[in-house]
Amino acid sequence: MTKKRARPVIAIDGPAGAGKSTVALKLAQRLGFVLVDTGALYRGVALAARERGIAWTDGVALGNLTATLDLSFEPRADGAPRLIIDGRDRSGEIRTPEISMGASDVSKHPEVRAALLGLQRRLGHDGGVVLEGRDIGTVVFPDAEAKVFLTASDHIRAGRRVQDLTSKGIAADQEKTLAEIRARDTQDSTRAVAPLKPADDAITLDTTQLDIDAVVEHLIALAQAKGA
Numbered sequence: 001m002t003k004k005r006a007r008p009v010i011a012i013d014g015p016a017g018a019g020k021s022t023v024a025l026k027l028a029q030r031l032g033f034v035l036v037d038t039g040a041l042y043r044g045v046a047l048a049a050r051e052r053g054i055a056w057t058d059g060v061a062l063g064n065l066t067a068t069l070d071l072s073f074e075p076r077a078d079g080a081p082r083l084i085i086d087g088r089d090r091s092g093e094i095r096t097p098e099i100s101m102g103a104s105d106v107s108k109h110p111e112v113r114a115a116l117l118g119l120q121r122r123l124g125h126d127g128g129v130v131l132e133g134r135d136i137g138t139v140v141f142p143d144a145e146a147k148v149f150l151t152a153s154d155h156i157r158a159g160r161r162v163q164d165l166t167s168k169g170i171a172a173d174q175e176k177t178l179a180e181i182r183a184r185d186t187q188d189s190t191r192a193v194a195p196l197k198p199a200d201d202a203i204t205l206d207t208t209q210l211d212i213d214a215v216v217e218h219l220i221a222l223a224q225a226k227g228a
C-alpha cells in the first residue's frame, strides 16, 4: 500500500494561456505550498539544447542532455520560483515564443519525458505542493489528491499570452500568438506519449468567462477539502 502523504499534491494541467501559472502561483502562496512549474523544465531543456547545437528533433541526444542537466527551482517569496540550470538563473531566457515552441518540440520525445519524470516526482513526493503542466494528473502524479484541468478559448488564451509577454518587455502580436498557441495545442495534445488531456478524475474549469481570483477561491476550497 502506498503511504498517505501528510499534505496533498495538487495537479493543475491545461493548455498554454489557460491561466495555470497565475492560478498555481496564487494557490501555492495562499496555502503555503511549494510551486513546481514543470513547463519550465521542458523550456530549460530546449534552451540548453539550442546552446549546445542539439536539434529539437533528436530524441536520443536530447534524452542524454536532459540526464546531465542540473535543473532546480529557487523559491521566491514574492513570485514564481526561478529556474536554475547548472547553477545559473535562466528564468528570463526560457519565456520567449521561440523557446515555447522548442519546449513543445522537445517534450514530444519519450527520452526527454522519462529523464524529467523522476525529478518531478521527487519535487512533489512529500505533498504540500502545486504542480502545473500538461500530464501531472495523468502521468506524473496519477494519485494526486486534487486534479484540475484549466482551459479557455484560444482567442482568450492568446490575448493573455500577449499581455503576459508585453508586461515582460517581449513584443507580441495577437494573430501570431494565436497561431503559435494553436500549433502548440495540436502538437501537445496529439503526441504519442503523455499527451495533453484531462485525467478521468480531474475537475475541468473553463476560464474564458471566469475571473481568475474566483478560480483560486474555488481551488482553495477544493484543496482544503483534501487536507491542505
Ligand code: DC
Residues within 6 Å of the ligand: 016, 038, 039, 040, 042, 043, 100, 103, 104, 107, 132, 133, 134, 135, 136, 184, 188
Ligand atoms: O506550460 P508551458 O507553456 O511552460 O510549457 C511549455 C511546453 O512544455 C508545452 O508546450 C509542452 C511541454 N510540457 C509538457 O509536455 N508537459 C508538462 N508537464 C509541461 C510542459
